[in-house]
Amino acid sequence: PKAEAAVPPSQPSPSGGRGKTFWATASALVIGGLGVIAGILGWRSTIAPVTLSAPVYSQATIERGRTLAAIGDCAVCHTAAGGTPNAGGRAMDTPFGTIYTTNLTPDAETGLGRWSFSAFQRAMREGISRDGHYLYPAFPYTAFAKTSDDDLQALYAYFMSLPAVHAPTPPSDLKFPFGIRALMAGWNALFHDPAPMQPVAQQSAEWNRGAYLVNGLGHCGACHTPRNALGAEQGGSAFLSGAMVEGWEAPALTALASKSVVPWNAEALYRYLRHGHSPQHGIAGGPMAEVVRELAAVPDADIRAMATYLASFNAQTSEAVARTQAQRAVADAAASRARLLGPAQRMFDSACAACHHDGDGPTLLGANVPLALNSNLTGARPDNLLRTILDGVREPATREIGFMPAFREALSDAQIAELAGYMRARFAPQEPAWKDLPQAVARVRAAPH
Numbered sequence: 001p002k003a004e005a006a007v008p009p010s011q012p013s014p015s016g017g018r019g020k021t022f023w024a025t026a027s028a029l030v031i032g033g034l035g036v037i038a039g040i041l042g043w044r045s046t047i048a049p050v051t052l053s054a055p056v057y058s059q060a061t062i063e064r065g066r067t068l069a070a071i072g073d074c075a076v077c078h079t080a081a082g083g084t085p086n087a088g089g090r091a092m093d094t095p096f097g098t099i100y101t102t103n104l105t106p107d108a109e110t111g112l113g114r115w116s117f118s119a120f121q122r123a124m125r126e127g128i129s130r131d132g133h134y135l136y137p138a139f140p141y142t143a144f145a146k147t148s149d150d151d152l153q154a155l156y157a158y159f160m161s162l163p164a165v166h167a168p169t170p171p172s173d174l175k176f177p178f179g180i181r182a183l184m185a186g187w188n189a190l191f192h193d194p195a196p197m198q199p200v201a202q203q204s205a206e207w208n209r210g211a212y213l214v215n216g217l218g219h220c221g222a223c224h225t226p227r228n229a230l231g232a233e234q235g236g237s238a239f240l241s242g243a244m245v246e247g248w249e250a251p252a253l254t255a256l257a258s259k260s261v262v263p264w265n266a267e268a269l270y271r272y273l274r275h276g277h278s279p280q281h282g283i284a285g286g287p288m289a290e291v292v293r294e295l296a297a298v299p300d301a302d303i304r305a306m307a308t309y310l311a312s313f314n315a316q317t318s319e320a321v322a323r324t325q326a327q328r329a330v331a332d333a334a335a336s337r338a339r340l341l342g343p344a345q346r347m348f349d350s351a352c353a354a355c356h357h358d359g360d361g362p363t364l365l366g367a368n369v370p371l372a373l374n375s376n377l378t379g380a381r382p383d384n385l386l387r388t389i390l391d392g393v394r395e396p397a398t399r400e401i402g403f404m405p406a407f408r409e410a411l412s413d414a415q416i417a418e419l420a421g422y423m424r425a426r427f428a429p430q431e432p433a434w435k436d437l438p439q440a441v442a443r444v445r446a447a448p449h
């Protein structure tokens with residue numbers, strides 16, 4: 001198979017000849033090893049281009065495809081900032097470099113216009129483009145592979161029904177050796193399981209529907225499951241145990257890994273996914289806001305199914321226990337306020353307290369989730385809290401959440417670090433203090449927003 005990136009000239013080694021030989025040999029072995037696998041598996045054929053004639057899909061199928069595309073967030077990734085929806089061109093930063101999403105509109109030259117259904121099906125199941133080149137797993141085909149043929153047909157029908165837009169995909173810019181697409185054959189052999197999902201007989205139909213959506217088109221694990229050094233989602237107990245994505249922390253969704261004060265249950269998950277906030281956990285901000293916005297097009301039954309499935313990973317706490325836990329956390333936060341008098345508290349009282357109470361305040365100015373229950377305060381990292389303070393809540397997932405101003409200009413790094421340290425001590429006294437807050441503020445402030 002043809003490598004896409006040229007081999008860069010070898011770099012002089014700072015550690016002298018021996019180190020250079022060692023690393024050169026080691027990387028040659030690794031690349032050679034992946035290359036052999038790629039050589040065996042890596043040759044994939046081109047699927048002949050087709051010329052589409054009159055549409056053959058019913059309006060009902062196209063509409064079903066539209067809903068499925070919303071569950072899959074296709075338009076979130078496949079739309080450039082300010083660009084035509086689904087015409088691609090959004091840059092995705094990965095640890096291995098930058099790649100761009102492709103044009104999914106039926107343009108013959110730059111989009112899916114000459115793709116047969118089998119070419120689309122192969123891309124979604126195996127991560128291989130129509131002309132045979134391998135796709136990177138920044139495209140969540142590892143999850144999409146679980147989608148049924150019937151649903152893939154509806155998705156295909158929907159994309160073919162869109163107006164064609166001419167929009168070439170910018171070339172990717174990946175570090176060596178990741179620019180060599182054929183190496184993905186080795187990656188797939190190690191990490192990708194294209195087998196369709198088998199329903200679990202002991203579970204309800206609703207649970208199975210939820211599992212199908214969460215692990216398939218919903219690709220929730222793409223953000224919520226930590227990845228290994230080669231960018232593959234980890235299995236076993238790491239499933240949905242929380243990960244960093246686009247500079248945000250996607251918190252753990254399972255009881256064992258989650259630090260949330262009140263464990264998630266089906267009702268809370270449903271509310272969060274449907275309305276973008278949960279009174280016992282917080283709001284859907286950052287990349288999760290986009291997910292919730294897309295889910296608005298998805299019927300209630302499917303949202304409930306996802307909630308039912310995810311709730312099965314969480315200890316069943318009764319409503320009464322959850323309420324007691326929540327009340328205790330809010331009372332603890334109020335008690336710690338008295339102990340933490342100082343400049344940070346004055347800053348909180350003047351800049352934040354008008355909108356944020358301890359959970360007893362009015363909800364006129366938005367959802368007003370008690371900060372003592374908010375995942376951003378109980379998480380292991382301060383990133384989501386710092387992002388919220390720096391950038392506010394400017395594009396809430398739903399109107400009922402409300403707006404929060406950005407404090408990027410109003411507060412210095414030192415002030416934000418002090419405020420965050422204070423908030424942790426007051427609202428999450430059960431958790432250890434965050435370390436190195438001033439550096440964390442500088443890092444988060446410098447990240448693209």
Ligand code: HEC
Nearest residue numbers: 069072073074077100101102123129134135136138139140
């Ligand atoms: C998390 C971001 C993300 C989401 C969500 C996503 N894609 Fe993609 N997709 C990508 C990226 C990135 C590529 C390009 C991969 C590459 O060049 O190796 C891609 C490539 C593709 C391709 C291959 C196109 C080609 O010309 O080779 C198809 C088909 C595709 N996506 C369909 C979809 C569909 C359908 C959905 C929704 C169900 C979807 N994608 C959702 C990121 C995404």
Ligand code: HEC
Nearest residue numbers: 218220223248249250251281283284285286287288291375
């Ligand atoms: C593009 C990345 C991404 C995808 C895809 C994604 N999430 Fe999230 N999710 C996040 C981030 C980031 C947060 C934290 C948002 C915040 O606190 O403002 C989050 C938060 C959540 C929370 C709240 C967690 C807490 O403790 O506050 C739930 C529940 C959730 N996601 C469920 C899901 C489900 C279900 C799916 C699949 C349908 C999904 N997510 C897909 C990134 C993602």
Ligand code: HEC
Nearest residue numbers: 282283285351352355365366367368369388401402403404
């Ligand atoms: C004008 C009203 C207003 C002010 C002032 C304000 N906020 Fe907010 N804030 C909101 C709203 C509305 C939300 C979203 C609803 C909610 O979480 O209650 C929010 C959400 C939050 C969240 C939760 C985000 C999430 O993902 O769950 C945090 C943390 C937060 N604010 C911290 C602060 C801090 C710290 C200050 C002061 C520096 C502040 N806010 C000032 C209105 C405000």
